[in-house]
Amino acid sequence: MEGAGLPGKDRMIRVTRKVEFSAAHFYHNPNFSADENRRVFGKCNNPHGHGHNYVLEVTIAGEPDPTTGMVLDLKELKDILETEVMERMDHRHLNYEVPELTGQIPTCENIAAVIWKLLEPKIKSGKLDRVRLYESPELFVDVNAGNGARA
Amino acid sequence: MKISLTKRYRFAASHRLYTPRLSEAENKRVYGKCSNAYGHGHNYVVEVTVTGPVDPETGMIANVGELDPFVQREVIEPFDQRFLNEEVPEFREQVATTENVCREIFRRLKSFPSAKLERVRVEETSKNSFEIEADVGAFDEVRVSRGATTQ
Numbered sequence: 001m002e003g004a005g006l007p008g009k010d011r012m013i014r015v016t017r018k019v020e021f022s023a024a025h026f027y028h029n030p031n032f033s034a035d036e037n038r039r040v041f042g043k044c045n046n047p048h049g050h051g052h053n054y055v056l057e058v059t060i061a062g063e064p065d066p067t068t069g070m071v072l073d074l075k076e077l078k079d080i081l082e083t084e085v086m087e088r089m090d091h092r093h094l095n096y097e098v099p100e101l102t103g104q105i106p107t108c109e110n111i112a113a114v115i116w117k118l119l120e121p122k123i124k125s126g127k128l129d130r131v132r133l134y135e136s137p138e139l140f141v142d143v144n145a146g147n148g149a150r151a
Numbered sequence: 152m153k154i155s156l157t158k159r160y161r162f163a164a165s166h167r168l169y170t171p172r173l174s175e176a177e178n179k180r181v182y183g184k185c186s187n188a189y190g191h192g193h194n195y196v197v198e199v200t201v202t203g204p205v206d207p208e209t210g211m212i213a214n215v216g217e218l219d220p221f222v223q224r225e226v227i228e229p230f231d232q233r234f235l236n237e238e239v240p241e242f243r244e245q246v247a248t249t250e251n252v253c254r255e256i257f258r259r260l261k262s263f264p265s266a267k268l269e270r271v272r273v274e275e276t277s278k279n280s281f282e283i284e285a286d287v288g289a290f291d292e293v294r295v296s297r298g299a300t301t302q
């Protein structure tokens with residue numbers, strides 16, 4: 001597999017930035033009966049909601065610019081994360097306040113997928129390589145392009 | 152876009168690295184301190200990664216409410232607070248290195264019904280970890296990473 005069809009793979013660098021946000025959610029599917037909701041979602045079905053300190057790691061892959069020595073300007077990435085993620089999700093109720101999640105159960109899988117879709121078009125230098133979202137130190141979801149770009 | 156879910160588990164167990172296929176002197180040379188006849192133990196961390204489509208009804212790749220008891224039954228109960236060499240039958244035949252522990256855990260979890268097992272990563276200590284991924288070539292390959300030795 002070593003470098004097969006991927007010229008410059010050994011020059012590629014991955015840059016990761018971490019941000020944290022706190023948000024509330026609960027799991028409820030209106031198509032399920034009350035019993036089914038409790039059986040499938042357990043404690044997470046509590047309609048009063050509960051919260052997490054989410055930790056988001058965003059990885060950008062690319063070749064460092066020969067002049068700046070950078071894959072991308074981390075300040076720019078910080079601003080993108082501020083606008084796309086923090087302003088949307090930090091100290092929000094994910095069931096009610098994030099339009100991108102409307103009609104979806106705000107699981108770690110769905111939140112991470114929404115974040116991927118929000119960030120991907122905004123990354124102009126380098127490419128979005130991976131979004132990793134921790135709901136707790138024991139549970140995380142990874143999203144990547146899925147074309148074999150990342151092993 | 153490809154999504155995976157990872158959950159971390161813990162167990163504590165003892166083992167001894169020793170094989171009757173080698174002489175006493177060779178065991179000592181190959182395994183060093185780890186071949187001490189009385190065994191020694193670790194706090195193992197097991198990272199289990201599953202992948203597959205996100206069910207639109209639940210927002211989940213796999214329900215952690217199903218994954219937890221499965222891992223508990225297949226791995227944590229039989230391994231936790233045990234002497235691996237004697238109490239887990241598979242390690243009567245093969246050395247209880249963490250490579251083999253990792254492979255055995257992967258084998259035990261492969262039949263998880265609700266999603267595809269993609270990766271198992273075992274931390275033997277915070278410095279040494281071992282991982283195995285599904286479908287790497289013809290066999291499931293174990294990758295080893297060791298932290299810098301500080302003592």
Ligand SMILES: [Zn+2]
Binds near residue numbers: 025051052
């Ligand atoms: Zn939750």
